[in-house]
Amino acid sequence: MAEPFLKIDHVRKTFGTTTVVQDFNLDVGSGEFISFLGPSGCGKTTVLRMVAGFEEPTSGSIVVGGKDVTRLRPNQRNIGMVFQAYALFPNLTVAQNIAFGLKVAGEPRADIEKRVAEMLDLIKLQQFGDRYPYQLSGGQQQRVALARALAPKPKLLLLDEPLSALDAKVRVSLRDEIRAIQKELGITTVFVTHDQEEALSISDRIVVMYGGKAEQVGTPFEIYNRPATKFVANFVGTLNVLEGTVTDAASGRVKVGSGEVLLKDKLNGSKAGDTVSLALRPEAISLGRQPGRETTLGGEISEVSFLGSVIRVRVGLGQEAVSLDTFNSPASPPPAVGDKAEISFSPDDVLVLH
């Protein structure tokens, strides 16, 4: 990567005796859309608040556009922020809310009016300039909050769980809208979410956080398909974890239930008799034998959930069980609970969790 636009360098944050962020490092390129993904309390919002200037790091530094902003006050950073609770000023109209940052910066009135009109166009709320925030829906309020944050042309845009307070349908449409606007403006953006689907669909790269640390940084494809740790594998997507016993480490053979799984690579650092955790995504498993999915295990169907376009089937394999997805087909009924079944998968899709 060329010189990073946002550089978070060895940042640590403690509140009293509790360390909420420990040695956090991240380089974000110019125009990149990066998401912090993790469960509540993992420190993702604290990192974002340190970038915004609302919290001061206990140690480490934050550089934005080549300038060290670690000790700068939030109003001196030129960083736009969108909050979960919208935080629109209730006493101001939509247009006045958008104009707020420009007025504070002392822009001429004509420039402010022009920019406000541009922003209203951008968020497609041209007719709503004179309305007060309480006269708008949640989705509209969040679009205004986005326009307000973007109006003063900030160097960096921070989004703190901006979709969490919205209903599912609005969340998806606004998510796409945010991404489209971000691409149009080319603004470097940091997005905080605990929703993996949101992070996977919107981001150039994702930082999966846990216990105040970055567990893995990668593209959505890498995070989903090649999780670096057990936590990432479990947190992102649905995962089947099978406990097995190594039978031959050199050839990558592991006994699972009464069957045997052949891995793509040999098991370095393991020996025969060791226990290992193998992970498989539901979509990597087929019901019945399929070409290209050489490994097969026998079991019994224990649960069938009809989810519309997809049917999720749970298959018991002795002490273990796996979930797999099959597409719904109106011509063939779903399998029944208690049926004997065989599952198949490719050695390439098996993840060994460390």
Place this chain on the structure above:
Amino acid sequence: MKRFFAWSAFLLGSLIFILPLIGMTEFSLSMRRGEYSFDAYASVLSDPQFRQTFTYSVVMALVTIVFGILLVVPTAYWVRLRMPHLRPIVEFITLMPLVIPAIVIVFGYIRLYNTSSWLPLTGTSTGTNILLMFGYTALALPYMYRAVDTGLRSIDIATLTEAAQSLGAGWVTIFGRVILPNVFVAVLSGAFLTFAIVIGEFTLAALLNRPAFGPYLQLVGANKAYEPSALAVISFVITWLCMGLIQIVVRLAPKPPAQSH
């Protein structure tokens, strides 16, 4: 049956409150023998001392309101934003004027700020006026603080402050353009209550020897028959007008003081 008792209690309460007022108003209109007239009101309103003392008290009330707003709004805001653990202590302090009589406050003032003290405020009229204003602010503190604190509770001040900061605003802008306008109705409620308290206050003004409306009421009451009743009615009308204005302002506010989510 339940409704009957409820209405009976309401009517009884109303009578206890309203009958003396009717009696007093009737008496204030009886200056002319055998017929009702506004003679007592005309006498009061034409008295130059009435105008002087009333004007003095109005000016003092306005100054007290401005000082109270400057003292209470930033304090309540800062306590809510940065020092929420101090809220019980601040609440306790603001309640003190309700349990400490005004006479204790004024004697304390006189003892501390007399002409032989290190800050001889009672030595000059301006100094005494300032002292009186401090006293009025203390008396109005429980009402002003509660009104403002309730207003602040209805908005998410922490997030609004951070939103304004991220848009480049400093503390003065945040306070003047974000916080104050959003608690304006609450501040007005506190202001009207302060006005009502200051207009009729007697103890502080009398013991600091200031020409206020409260001591004038007492003076007229001690020397005349009908005029005190007329003055009492006027005082009630002023107080009720203040209360009515609070209601009007609350209803005419351009938007509900709802939380921003």
